[in-house]
Amino acid sequence: MPKSLFGFVFLVGRHHQIAIAALSIVLFLAGTAPLEVQRRIINAATDGGAYQTILFLVLAYLGLVLLEGLTKLMLNIYRGWIGEIAVRWLRKSALAASERSGEAPFDALAEGVQLSIIIAEAEPVGGFVGTSISEPLLQAGILVAVGGYMIFLQPLMALAVAVVFLPQIGFVPLMQAAINRRVETKITVMRHVSQSMVQHVATNDALDAQGDRIERLFALNMSVFRIKFTMNFMMNLMTQLGYAGIFALGGYYVVTGKTEIGTVVAFISGLSKIRDPWGELIDWYRDLKVTQVKYAMIRDASDAARLQEDEMVEDTAAADAMEA
Incomplete structure (x- = not known):
């Protein structure tokens, strides 16, 4: 297996990644068009524009939203397909390692690791x-x-929106690092x-140890939940502060005649x-850090299995040589 997670990403399907990236570019380039159409609809309605013009803008808005939605649907299906290919690759690799052991099976720990990879660990990494x-x-x-569109419309309001997101750059990595440590332990x-x-040991001590592990998993999961949802709370609070800034500055600019009501609506949208996308980007960052931990553990397990296999081959060859 490649040493890094992104080495594995390109191993599984670098050409597909290029195609998916192209779809992503098309999608985000089309993302600002509905905002401008919204702004024009509101301004046309408040300025007494012709209804025919408003109707044309509404149809254009619906067309843009439909195009954006279909492109996103295609992108999501494509990404899901690539992810499932990677999951299948990891599971088959773990199965192949087990089959290569032949008549000299791995110890229980190695078999337990392979079982965990096939059942639980491959899917989030491949996905x-x-x-x-x-x-x-x-x-x-x-x-x-x-x-960029918001800065073009009203730079000061855009700056007020940007400021509320800055604290997240500080607390998100710190909280994610704490989650990563718990994921590795889990x-x-x-x-x-x-x-x-x-x-298949059924002694009282073994059953008690297994029960302790289940309790440990429960405690680790609850700890991750507390950190994760606290992070979400803080991010949502920052967003609401952004809305408050838009209402305050936008209301002032509308009252003083420095901007149109359509601009304020465009800022809210x-x-x-x-x-x-900011939340999705944070989620991606969290997935990246967690998946790097998981991939490293799968890679190390694969390397250990291969090393154990090589040692068994060497021992068999040495035994055959002594018999000869």
Whole structure:
């Protein structure tokens, strides 16, 4: 297996990643067009524009939304397909390692690790392959496109929106690092659970140890939930502060005649369009860090299995040589 997670991503399907990236670019470039159409609809309605013009703009808006939705549907299916190919590759690799052991099977720990990889660990790692490149490209592209549009409309209001997101750059990596440590411990505990199941030991001590592991998994999961949902709470709070800034500045600019009501509406829609990709980008970052931990553990297990296999081959060859 490649040493890095992204080495594995390109191993599984680099040509497909290029195609997915192209779809992502098309999607984020089309993301700002509905905002401009919204702004023109509101301004036409408030300025007493012709209804025929408003109707034409509404139809254009529906066409753009339909095009954006179909492109996103195609992108999501394509990414899911690539992810499932990667999951299948990991599972087959783990199965092949087990089959290569032949008549000299791995110890219970190795078998437990393989069982854990096939059942639980392969799916999140393989699933990340489909979104590894296209997701940050798409979401960052939407942020840049929509942010640039908002700066073009009203720079000071755009600055007020940007300021509320800055604290997240500080607390998100710190909280994610804490989650990563718990995920690594959780995988290790899960592998010991699988090892105990492979051994089929039914003594009281073994059952108590297995029960302790289950309790440990519960505690680790609850700890991850607390950190994750606290992070989500803080991110949502920052977003609401952004809306408050738009209402305050936008209301002032409308009252003083410095901007149109359509611009304020466009900013409210724009913040919604920024909030979603920003959240998706944060989720991708969290998935990246967690998946790097999981991939490293799968890779190390694969390397250990291969090393154990080589040692068994060498021992067999040495035994044959002594008999000869």
